[in-house]
Amino acid sequence: MQRLTAPDAAAVGDNPTADAHYEHPHARKGFFTDTSICIGCKACEVACKEWNRNPADSDYELSNSSFDNSEGLSADTWRHVAFIEQDRGRIEAARESGRALVSLGMPRIRPADVPTTAGEAITTAVTGGMTGPLSEVAGRPPAGLPPAPDLGELDVLSSLGGGPTRPEDAGAVDTTPPDTPEFRWLMSSDVCKHCTNAGCLDVCPTGALFRTEHGTVVVQDDVCNGCGTCVAGCPFGVIERRKDGIAQPKTERSAAPVTPTGPGKPEKARNVGVAQKCTLCYDRLVDDQTPACAQACPTTSIKYGEREDLVSGARERVARLHAEGRTEARLYGANPNDGVGGTGSVFLLLDEPEVYGLPPDPRVPTADLPRMYARAGLAMAGMAAASALAFVLGGRQ
Amino acid sequence: MVKAPPWDERVALYLVCGGIAGGSALLAFGAQLTGRDALRRNARLTALGTASVGALALVADLGRPERFLNMLRTIKPTSPMSLGSWILAGFSTGAGLAAVADLDRMTGEVLPLGPLRSVLRAFEAPAGALAALLGAPLAGYTAVLLSDTAMPTWNAAKDDLPFVFVSSASLASGGMAMITTPTAQAGPARALALAGVAGDLVAAQAMERRMDPVAAEPLHQGRPGWLMRWSERLAIVGGIGTVAAGVTARTAPRASRWVAAASGAALVTASAFTRFGVFYAGKDSAMDPRYTIEPQKRRLEARRRAGITHDSITTAG
Ligand code: SF4
Ligand code: SF4
Numbered sequence: 072m073q074r075l076t077a078p079d080a081a082a083v084g085d086n087p088t089a090d091a092h093y094e095h096p097h098a099r100k101g102f103f104t105d106t107s108i109c110i111g112c113k114a115c116e117v118a119c120k121e122w123n124r125n126p127a128d129s130d131y132e133l134s135n136s137s138f139d140n141s142e143g144l145s146a147d148t149w150r151h152v153a154f155i156e157q158d159r160g161r162i163e164a165a166r167e168s169g170r171a172l173v174s175l176g177m178p179r180i181r182p183a184d185v186p187t188t189a190g191e192a193i194t195t196a197v198t199g200g201m202t203g204p205l206s207e208v209a210g211r212p213p214a215g216l217p218p219a220p221d222l223g224e225l226d227v228l229s230s231l232g233g234g235p236t237r238p239e240d241a242g243a244v245d246t247t248p249p250d251t252p253e254f255r256w257l258m259s260s261d262v263c264k265h266c267t268n269a270g271c272l273d274v275c276p277t278g279a280l281f282r283t284e285h286g287t288v289v290v291q292d293d294v295c296n297g298c299g300t301c302v303a304g305c306p307f308g309v310i311e312r313r314k315d316g317i318a319q320p321k322t323e324r325s326a327a328p329v330t331p332t333g334p335g336k337p338e339k340a341r342n343v344g345v346a347q348k349c350t351l352c353y354d355r356l357v358d359d360q361t362p363a364c365a366q367a368c369p370t371t372s373i374k375y376g377e378r379e380d381l382v383s384g385a386r387e388r389v390a391r392l393h394a395e396g397r398t399e400a401r402l403y404g405a406n407p408n409d410g411v412g413g414t415g416s417v418f419l420l421l422d423e424p425e426v427y428g429l430p431p432d433p434r435v436p437t438a439d440l441p442r443m444y445a446r447a448g449l450a451m452a453g454m455a456a457a458s459a460l461a462f463v464l465g466g467r468q
Numbered sequence: 469m470v471k472a473p474p475w476d477e478r479v480a481l482y483l484v485c486g487g488i489a490g491g492s493a494l495l496a497f498g499a500q501l502t503g504r505d506a507l508r509r510n511a512r513l514t515a516l517g518t519a520s521v522g523a524l525a526l527v528a529d530l531g532r533p534e535r536f537l538n539m540l541r542t543i544k545p546t547s548p549m550s551l552g553s554w555i556l557a558g559f560s561t562g563a564g565l566a567a568v569a570d571l572d573r574m575t576g577e578v579l580p581l582g583p584l585r586s587v588l589r590a591f592e593a594p595a596g597a598l599a600a601l602l603g604a605p606l607a608g609y610t611a612v613l614l615s616d617t618a619m620p621t622w623n624a625a626k627d628d629l630p631f632v633f634v635s636s637a638s639l640a641s642g643g644m645a646m647i648t649t650p651t652a653q654a655g656p657a658r659a660l661a662l663a664g665v666a667g668d669l670v671a672a673q674a675m676e677r678r679m680d681p682v683a684a685e686p687l688h689q690g691r692p693g694w695l696m697r698w699s700e701r702l703a704i705v706g707g708i709g710t711v712a713a714g715v716t717a718r719t720a721p722r723a724s725r726w727v728a729a730a731s732g733a734a735l736v737t738a739s740a741f742t743r744f745g746v747f748y749a750g751k752d753s754a755m756d757p758r759y760t761i762e763p764q765k766r767r768l769e770a771r772r773r774a775g776i777t778h779d780s781i782t783t784a785g
């Protein structure tokens with residue numbers, strides 16, 4: 072029997088396998104995609120295509136708006152590297168919105184442990200602000216935190232880049248690489264989020280979508296009947312029904328599309344008419360292998376592993392970037408209290424999520440299902456009552 | 469940002485058919501209990517006919533139609549599509565048996581049923597009751613099916629869409645019976661149609677008023693906007709015609725019959741327009757990321773202003 076509501080995070084923990092009643096649950100696996108070090112090489116995208124023998128998206132069509140020609144996740148593209156060009160104004164706005172998150176008192180980054188060195192002290196001072204407004208940290212530290220050093224005197228940051236060193240002024244430190252003073256290019260490798268409360272899985276009528284022992288969400292290709300409900304159920308626009316295609320690279324730029332018929336002809340795509348998305352390389356996981364995309368990533372922007380470890384690593388990374396004045400850094404999907412109960416694939420972003428094509432406040436539709444059923448029940452009862460009444464009021468024959 | 473389901477007009481057609489079928493089964497059951505033979509027979513045949521067309525359209529829209537039986541692989545309360553498949557299967561069984569019994573009677577028992585005829589007769593009344601029991605669910609569950617998605621317009625309509633759908637089903641099934649059945653027996657059909665018109669006008673207004681204004685936009689623009697506007701007009705015209713047909717039923721039966729049929733056609737069309745309109749609006753809302761981003765940002769901001777900051781997907785660490 073399935074759950075009707077999003078479970079509360081405390082009951083299930085961060086590992087949704089408990090909910091799927093595995094007798095021997097494994098650790099929850101996931102990705103941490105650190106977009107701050109992605110170079111946009113698209114190696115992951117290619118590796119995923121090759122490993123899964125996914126069809127080509129198009130016949131060398133160019134998007135005409137960007138160097139990114141695959142444009143988004145689809146039934147045939149399970150990893151997608153987005154390119155976003157930004158000018159100086161956009162960078163400043165991103166830094167500001169990141170700083171606003173900090174002062175909102177978003178979840179703390181690390182326990183208020185003992186800072187050992189001066190550098191550590193600054194990190195704690197800057198990032199300890201997760202529990203309260205920054206001004207509080209700089210002046211009177213909230214209870215539980217060690218007294219913050221007098222940053223004005225310590226002046227460690229000034230040796231890095233010069234300029235103000237108080238955390239509230241950190242955004243003014245110019246950390247932009249010197250060769251691109253007015254411009255940045257955001258690169259981000261997007262993928263299925265493997266949600267804790269997965270909309271796709273909840274609404275699938277056939278049970279084709281299931282929760283694996285690793286806490287990931289996978290389609291059983293031989294069960295899915297292509298009803299497409301999951302496509303609408305995903306709050307991230309990830310899963311899609313496969314149309315058709317050829318799973319073979321073309322060799323010439325102007326090559327005409329080939330008709331896949333007969334032996335020796337190009338390989339026809341598998342699973343046409345069936346819902347398709349990232350499997351978190353389920354076939355590799357069962358053999359303790361790293362997913363193809365993570366293995367191919369040359370910068371370690373895509374990190375694969377146990378979700379718990381990945382999230383703590385991600386938090387440290389954000390803390391470090393904030394300490395460097397890059398307040399635009401933030402995490403996406405690490406919060407078990409969010410609308411989808413946290414995601415298996417966590418991202419470090421350098422701007423608002425919608426800039427990357429990610430929804431700013433996704434909510435799994437099934438979280439509201441009990442209410443929807445209640446409203447529908449009321450409406451149905453009304454209809455039945457109306458027809459009963461119609462026979463009372465409808466007059467004699 | 470979100471992807472529209474790969475459903476085409478066949479699914480919208482199913483939404484229309486499901487509504488007419490569900491309401492017709494209710495009318496047939498009432499007629500069965502009150503001895504209105506013509507209404508009972510016509511409504512049963514309508515229920516079976518529309519349910520079959522709808523089911524075929526639904527199967528044809530699958531990516532793998534040959535696997536349609538997988539729909540009944542499991543019963544899954546979190547999936548309106550799963551529950552809906554069971555409702556449709558149960559409904560079709562009931563409506564089918566009841567309609568075949570009437571068909572058999574209508575054709576002078578030409579079906580080579582043999583001893584099965586008495587079995588069919590015995591099951592006729594319970595089958596009609598089963599179809600009636602599942603009638604309203606069949607007409608209304610599709611609202612949940614649409615709302616339980618990430619499509620901004622459908623999702624934002626979740627509180628009121630079921631009321632719009634059952635109202636539109638009532639007016640359409642009433643209208644259908646007004647077309648098929650002599651005015652003398654169609655009194656209840658007219659009453660149901662009028663209740664449907666009233667409910668439809670109120671619920672559609674309430675729905676659009678209570679939705680996020682940005683998420684409601686697709687309901688007013690382009691093709692869905694046109695469909696929704698004309699659906700309202702046709703419902704009003706059909707409603708007025710229904711009253712006229714009822715008033716003149718005894719004094720001018722011939723004219724009343726024509727007015728009833730025309731009003732019925734207007735009502736069926738109104739219902740089809742409502743459902744196609746809602747269907748297209750939801751699909752349109754997936755095309756422009758604005759419909760996803762703006763309402764979400766607004767609600768996130770509202771929560772932050774209210775001091776709720778623990779549930780954001782974006783965190784500072
Ligand atoms: S991101 Fe979408 S497709 Fe992936 S698990 Fe979540 S709901 Fe399913
Ligand atoms: S398309 Fe396949 S995986 Fe998606 S909901 Fe339908 S049966 Fe399930």
Ligand code: SF4
Nearest residue numbers: 119349351352362364
């Ligand atoms: S985990 Fe496997 S299936 Fe998923 S994006 Fe990476 S390579 Fe593709």
